[in-house]
Amino acid sequence: QVQLQESGPGLVKPSETLSLTCTVSGASINSYYWGWIRQPPGKGLEWIGYMYDSGRTNYNPSLTSRVTISVDTSRNQISLKLSSVTAADTAVYYCAREVSLAATYGMDVWGRGTSVTVSS
């Protein structure tokens, strides 16, 4: 059974870099596509970006200047870094798995999410 677990600091100061990790169990990172999605309090889902092929990425155009998604295959982990954060980046951050891109099969496995608050 595939499981995803997000982790990282729950509190980040404005202007700093948010760093999160998604640990994958039950599946090889090399075999799937992996995405990050966030949800501000009381609001809808926002797609952040995806990674595949152990390093190929694409990002939401509204975030591309601040976001980096990377992989540590030895630990079966995907990382998210978001720089120069503001209060608008306060959200629950989810990682999710896809079998293929272009919404062909959807995001079929999601982590429980990790809440991040941006505040001084």
Added chain:
Amino acid sequence: SYELTQPPSVSVSPGQTASITCSGNKLGGKYVSWYQQKPGQSPVLVIYQDNKRPSGIPERFSGSNSGNTATLTISGTQAMDEADYYCQAWDSTTATYVFGPGTKVTVL
């Protein structure tokens, strides 16, 4: 950038049919996924490739997609179906995803 629109809310009586629409330019030419999210929980995929149900999703969930509108239909709606529902599509121009704003389904 590509945008999707959904009605903010839909109300339905138990046992009746709920229809949730998702609109976007030439959406019928793209694959649409639908996600259910209950309060405090992670989203769950309920429909992919417009009309396919993942294993474990009840048959009362169905989908269609044509023209500019995709529709998620819940037949014989149950109290447990009360949740937020989000559509998702692929913007081939930028190779990125977009989510709709979500629809809150209330079972009265």
